[in-house]
Amino acid sequence: MSNDNQADGLRQLMTEQRRSQHPLRVIGVTSGKGGVGKTNVAANLAVLAAKQGERVLIIDGDLGLANVEILYGIKPNRHLGHLLDGDVELRDVLAEGPGGVKVLPAGNGVQHLTRLDDGQRMRLVAALEEIEDDFDLVLLDSGAGIGDNVLFFIGAAQEALLVVSPEPTSLTDAYATIKVLCQDAGVRHYNVIVNQAGHEQMAREIFDKLSSVASRFLDVRMRWLGWLPRDENVHRAVMSQRPLVELFPSSPATRALNGIADTLINEPPPAQLGGGLKFLWNRLVREARAA
Numbered sequence: 312m313s314n315d316n317q318a319d320g321l322r323q324l325m326t327e328q329r330r331s332q333h334p335l336r337v338i339g340v341t342s343g344k345g346g347v348g349k350t351n352v353a354a355n356l357a358v359l360a361a362k363q364g365e366r367v368l369i370i371d372g373d374l375g376l377a378n379v380e381i382l383y384g385i386k387p388n389r390h391l392g393h394l395l396d397g398d399v400e401l402r403d404v405l406a407e408g409p410g411g412v413k414v415l416p417a418g419n420g421v422q423h424l425t426r427l428d429d430g431q432r433m434r435l436v437a438a439l440e441e442i443e444d445d446f447d448l449v450l451l452d453s454g455a456g457i458g459d460n461v462l463f464f465i466g467a468a469q470e471a472l473l474v475v476s477p478e479p480t481s482l483t484d485a486y487a488t489i490k491v492l493c494q495d496a497g498v499r500h501y502n503v504i505v506n507q508a509g510h511e512q513m514a515r516e517i518f519d520k521l522s523s524v525a526s527r528f529l530d531v532r533m534r535w536l537g538w539l540p541r542d543e544n545v546h547r548a549v550m551s552q553r554p555l556v557e558l559f560p561s562s563p564a565t566r567a568l569n570g571i572a573d574t575l576i577n578e579p580p581p582a583q584l585g586g587g588l589k590f591l592w593n594r595l596v597r598e599a600r601a602a
């Protein structure tokens with residue numbers, strides 16, 4: 312066997328080992344206030360995770376605005392709505408993003424999610440079953456606010472990735488979001504990122520405040536994932552419609568995102584959490600039977 316083949320074999324073995332230890336993770340990206348950087352964080356973490364060998368799916372759950380598509384500079388012509396209407400198969404809806412990331416554009420399909428008819432429910436269930444084994448990490452990016460469809464989406468996730476900004480209202484809004492997600496959707500595990508902070512101490516203080524209030528009044532676990540500085544390159548990357556981490560690999564925000572991606576991937580939450588695609592599947596099947 313050549314050295315190259317040996318190295319490939321070893322890499323394959325390590326990836327398989329990681330997969331058997333950590334089955335599919337579904338993480339809902341959320342925030343209290345809008346515009347705090349959810350989509351930028353999710354889109355770039357997806358690319359970094361894919362670079363580490365993870366098979367990543369990012370679901371663009373933003374109604375109408377299709378933010379992930381814009382940041383990746385892609386223009387898929389199909390979305391979840393087409394799948395629900397029975398026009399196409401899931402593989403025809405998944406789009407190719409940068410670095411091998413797959414994108415499921417939800418489009419106005421998201422609006423349907425809380426009021427699916429039987430046929431649509433069956434199609435969604437079949438589609439989820441089809442992709443369950445194809446991915447290691449699913450990131451759900453949703454728009455601002457907690458409507459019924461966002462609750463449905465994030466409620467199917469095992470963990471939330473909560474993005475907060477240093478503004479005082481962001482903190483109270485973040486707490487309100489955690490409360491709704493915890494009480495109405497049973498989401499208990501929160502990975503917190505403080506975005507656009509002046510320095511680490513400021514970011515840590517924000518996390519500490521949020522974490523102490525949330526853990527005192529709610530049955531939730533809060534985990535510090537990291538912080539991102541304010542970095543003009545984020546805006547430049549948005550304007551170029553290329554991922555920041557590819558366009559500016561040594562910018563301050565990219566360096567921070569690298570650390571966050573490492574923690575997120577290599578230190579998953581200890582306990583096996585409920586939720587995930589299987590959970591969503593089961594719930595959909597139960598609802599279908601009840602109907």
Ligand SMILES: Nc1ncnc2c1ncn2[C@@H]1O[C@H](COP(=O)(O)OP(=O)(O)OP(=O)(O)O)[C@@H](O)[C@H]1O
Nearest residue numbers: 345346347348349350351454455540541542545546
């Ligand atoms: N670390 C950062 N430094 C500088 N600018 C940033 C940073 N993070 C995000 N931004 C800017 O903030 C704006 C909003 O970011 P983004 O679209 O990711 O927010 P969002 O939370 O997804 O918004 P929405 O709630 O509307 O979905 C973008 O224009 C982006 O350029």
Ligand SMILES: [Mg+2]
Nearest residue numbers: 349350378454
């Ligand atoms: Mg967004």
